[in-house]
Amino acid sequence: MSYVYDTENIFAKILRGEIPNNTVLETDHTLAFEDIRPHAPVHILVIPKGAYVTYDHFAAEASDEEILDFTRAVAKICKTAGITADEAAGCRFISNAGEHGMQEVPHMHVHILGGRPLGRLVDPA
Ligand code: 5GP
Numbered sequence: 001m002s003y004v005y006d007t008e009n010i011f012a013k014i015l016r017g018e019i020p021n022n023t024v025l026e027t028d029h030t031l032a033f034e035d036i037r038p039h040a041p042v043h044i045l046v047i048p049k050g051a052y053v054t055y056d057h058f059a060a061e062a063s064d065e066e067i068l069d070f071t072r073a074v075a076k077i078c079k080t081a082g083i084t085a086d087e088a089a090g091c092r093f094i095s096n097a098g099e100h101g102m103q104e105v106p107h108m109h110v111h112i113l114g115g116r117p118l119g120r121l122v123d124p125a
Contacts, residue, residue, distance in 0.1 A: 003052070003053040003054070003057045004053075005051040005052070005053055005106070005107075006106050007051070009105055009106050009107050010105050010107075011045075011047050011105050011107035011109065012051075012107055014031070014033070014047075015031060015047070015049055021033035021034070022034040024044050024077055024080075024081075025073055025076060025077055025080070027069050027072075027073050028049075028065075028069055029048055029049050029050065029065065029066045029069040029070060030046060030047070030048055030049065030066075030069050030070045030073040031046075031047050031049060032044050032045065032046045032047070032073060032077050032112075033045055035111065039113060040113040040114060040115050040116055040118065041114070041115025041116055042081050042083055042091065042112065042113065042114040042115040043111065043112070043113050044077055044081065044111075044112045045109045045110070045111060045112075046070065046073060046074055046077065046109060046110045046112060047107055047108060047109045047110075048062060048066055048070050048108055050062060050066055051107075052107070052108040053097075053106050053107065053108060054095070054097035054098065054101075054103070054106075054108055055095040055097060055108055055110070056097065057108060058070075058108045074093070074110065074112070077112060078091060078112065078114075081112070081114065083112070083114030083115065088114075089114070090114065091112055091113060091114030091118075092111075092112075092113045092114070092118050092121075093110055093111070093112055094110065094111040094113065095108070095109065095110045095111070096111075
């Protein structure tokens with residue numbers, strides 16, 4: 001893969017502590033914090049601490065330990081936020097990538113959205 005990581009992206013600055021955030025969960029390899037412009041009552045961003053640009057980049061190149069840590073963090077966040085589909089009303093996971101995905105911040109992240117009905121996944125073209 002030939003992804004090039006921009007070390008000056010906003011999430012890299014958050015990870016370095018240069019920009020504040022409302023942290024929801026921090027683990028060895030993962031940070032989760034509230035989105036600054038929430039689209040739903042629950043809108044949490046989950047990012048790996050490693051330098052990955054997109055989800056596919058992370059999935060291809062992160063270590064097993066990083067992937068496990070990230071995945072388990074997502075589960076904990078949903079449970080804590082009370083938005084799992086088994087015990088509550090469910091949620092949505094989104095990971096935008098690149099131009100067509102309209103990714104704004106080029107550091108891999110998953111949006112977790114919940115707390116209201118979220119409509120259809122995408123607008124018909
Ligand atoms: P993307 O379009 O890349 O998938 O989403 C990037 C998200 O990052 C957006 O939902 C945007 O509101 C959020 N965001 C951008 N800058 C900041 C920031 O400085 N702090 C936080 N907490 N969220 C941010």
